[in-house]
Amino acid sequence: MKAYIIPLIAFLLAIGNSTMAQNLSDKSNSLHLDFSGEGLPNSHSLPTITWISPTLEYSSSVETKVHIKARISSSKIIDQIKLNIGDDQSGEVLSSKLIEIEPHQKEVNIDQSIWLPNGAVFLELEVIDHHRATVSAQRKMTIGEGALKNMISMNRKDYALIFATDRYDHWGDLVNPIDDGHAMAKILRERYGFEVEIIENAPVDQVWSVLRSYNERNFNPQDQLLIFFAGHGQYDETFGEGYVVASNSLKNDVAKTTYISHNRLRGVIDNIPSEHILLAMDVCFGGTLDPVLARSRGLQSYTVSVSDMLIRKFDKRTRKYLTSGGKEYVSDGIPGSHSPFMSKLLHSLGTLGGEDRVLTMSEIKSNMENLSQVPRFGSFGSDEKLSDFVFIAK
Template sequence: MTRIFLLSIATFLLSLSTLFAQDAKQDPELQAKWHVHMDKAELLYQEENYEEALYSFVEAIRVIPTDTTAYIYGANCAFVLNDFGLVQDFANDFQGYFKYLSPDIAMLLTQIDELEYLGKVQEMVETDVDQALVLLDSAAEKYPARAIEFSKFKLNIFFQEQRIEEAVALLENLVETYPEEVDFKYNLALILHQSDDLEGAVSLYEQCLDVDPNYFNALYNLGIINYNTAVGLLNEMNQLTDEAFQAEGNALRKQSLDHFLKAKPYFEKTAELNTEDNDAIESLNSTVLQLANLRQLGTAFGEDEIVATNRSSVDDLKEAENSIEEVANDGEGIDALKNSEESIAAITAEEEVVEAVEETPKAQGQSKLLVSNLRFEYPEGAQELEKGGKGFIKFRVDNFGTGVAEEPTVKLFSVIETPGLVFDKNVVIENLEAMQGVEVSLEVSYTDSQVATRGFKAIKTDVNSFKLMIADKSLSQSDILSFDLNLSDKPSAAEEDFAMDLDIDVMEAPKYYLLMISVDEYTEWTPLDNAVKDAQDVRDMLTRHYTFEDENVFELYNEEVTASNIRKVILELKEKIQPTDNLLIYYSGHGYYDKAFEEGFWVPVNGSADLSATDTYISNETILKYVKMLDTQHTFLIADACFSGSLFAHGHRGASYADEAELFKSRWGLTSGFLQYVSDGEAGTNSPFAKALMTYLRVNRKDKMLVTQLIQYVKETVYNNTDGQMPMGDRLRNVGDEGGEFVFRKRPEPQI
């Protein structure tokens, strides 16, 4: 978000502040303290570290309440952090001190007035949305230089209220008005994409790349549009009858091939930009694999450039193998395409067959090959092929011609390549004299090795269709016949060990998991009164009124809260939780901030009272590692502890106005304060933070509540009802957030 108060007025502000620092000049000790806080705050502000800068500006105001500079820059920090209630507090205090002292202050008050508009809008959204929108229009007209910020706020309101048509109309206007603002183009493209207006979405994604050629999400989504189109064509080809396949299959194959070729460079670019993005890497590997298969499938239609095409297939298969080798852990990628080695060998053999045909004269008479009784035999008693199992393709080949069928070669094609499925695509059988036949059996195995399928995006299909034909050296060939293979989707034992790496094709209703960690009775630290009660009250609120089931609640209290026990429960969650599930982690207890190392900690029950013994605490870095290793759709971390603010990201990515916040992974945090001490509340009650949290959870009437709505209420309520306690809520840093939001789902109210 663009800063409101430009650094060009910094000199004016600093000189102005001296007019109101008379008390400091009379007290050298106060003046020294003020300079310590201000010097640190200004450095942090220049580094755009707004959370810590805000803390230092507030400390400077406490030392000298008449300090102009700290108010102005503090308000700007609060604005960047979307804490509009705090912005308004700064504005009110500022005007109370200074509005009668100088006409030059009018310039600053105008900018403060802009912030007040947003503060008023934030409050009004809860009671009168339409009036809030009118107020935003008025603000944009009054302050045209800030119109873009007011427009973004308006978009957020439209999406929160599900007023999508109005959001689209506003975005269309903004795209035209601000052609260099790539986020507007992207979010409009995203809406069109979700509405299946692919042509419009592609145009806007490409416009994003015109502005920023490395815009990751636009690159990836352009790849996905082409990838999904190609897969749709594959599934259409998969459903064709034998007769229709011979008539229409090659046209569909070429169209699918074309879209995979278009998708490939987009995935290559995204994999290059972010080598740790599994979706980009899996999409690229799967694209390369399907390209190889489609080129091989071309031989079923008598493509003229068989040799050249097959060589491309070999290159593509080797390219996918190399790609997997680069990204898999411990060198596992070396074997990732082992199931395709037979394909490579067969393609090479086929080239030799084609070359031999060119040199060998035709035998006397003409062969005529016919395939009959084609079927697949599963393991005894089975109706499908499971991972780790094998079956057999069986059929009869007869030569009803007048000449010998020399080196008849069975050609087996899968319409959609399935990682882990191993079979010979080209098998030479014995020569067949005229009117001679033979029974043929070909083994098919479905490997249970995780390495064989890791790193690939599964393609969901109702039918696994295979095509079979036979041709000899005279180029006499049978008709193309097909059979369907039923593959089990049950994971093997090897895959269950790597469940977090598997691609989920069908979105099931997500489960909501809850991890409660709380300590009152410390062995060395001062006991707390309400930490455990707060956690249990929050747990009860969530399980009674929201979709958190009792069997998905994990709890550690008092003597159970040790570093080893927390690690154990995290590992237990890692085994149980699925990538589509959501997790809320709640901690209440002591916290500590080591200023020398700028590191925050949770204090377990047995944490040492010696503040230098931080190895007995749990660092915020460790906590963030735990969050990162849990493969969830959404994770929300709540910490009611002192000095928890160092968990958050510094700086913000462009805002996303997607219709469905749940579609994109998110990692959010909410803490009861920044780098400060926080209140535990009176014994037997709740802390101010827990009270505000439960109040909003209780009064909420929306079936789906966004985490940002909860955060905003808690921040404003706690700050307004405590002595300067400032909760912080934002995305967690470097743990896999993709721009979505945790959504609380209410249970249906009981019917009376």
């Protein structure tokens, strides 16, 4: 076995630099190598597993019959594909099924329906190639309406990250962002149970550092994250891009290296491992977060029960945005009062969603329609249709 130490290190380093790195870094995927055969396989020859459905690593279904789709690809002949169904709590495999494949096959598409037990389960595809290298990939699901309702009520948390800036080194100071941020934090904590972090007057490096820390966090499948920016914004006609102005952004920064670009902001926030994210911005030109301002559709409304509505919403990946305006300057308001946008947002939050105690983005949109500067609602990144961000009153 000692003879394999140096080649194994080299092999693992090769994996880190290969196209397989993304597949192997996913916490639901794993790799196993059998050294009893012909030796170490080339890293580029390992099979790859691409889940098509379920799309999310964590998802749910009120039905026990679930449709799965996946694509298996290998440069070597595939010897075996096995589907394991297990109990996610204990890790025990409850049943296994061999997927039928043709001799000498290197590409396999899986498309079939299976029955799953109620509760928290995992689906695992395990692929063994001709060199006995085994690659596996999992999807975890909560099955059954009762199990999902329990998970929604017990195993979820709402978070808010608020960036508020009213003091600037090179721009004119503002009067309301800090007060607006604290007012929003208060109602989110007291009425909706959010865990809130407020970042005041942050320079550009601190903004990216804090966002990086959220990219490194672990979130439960039904957790929600609200990210809010209040302060100056700018739009550069030459670059065709909008920016959030940090406390140390230079007034005449032609390259915009001291600003927070909307393009980078979208990508960094989309990468945060929370399935449900709302980005809200009370800044000038905030609507230019969306490269095409006028294409966002109205959000979905529901006529089903509150419980079923929440099940549907938490089953979809959410990337929504709400900004105080489009490609325009917006009012900061007068001293001692909130900005017009924040006043309406706080009023919406204060309704607690009415009788069902659930405030949806559709309801917030309706409450803001009479503002002179019409807020923008839309989606970004990996948002899925029918998803929504909801505020559930305590």
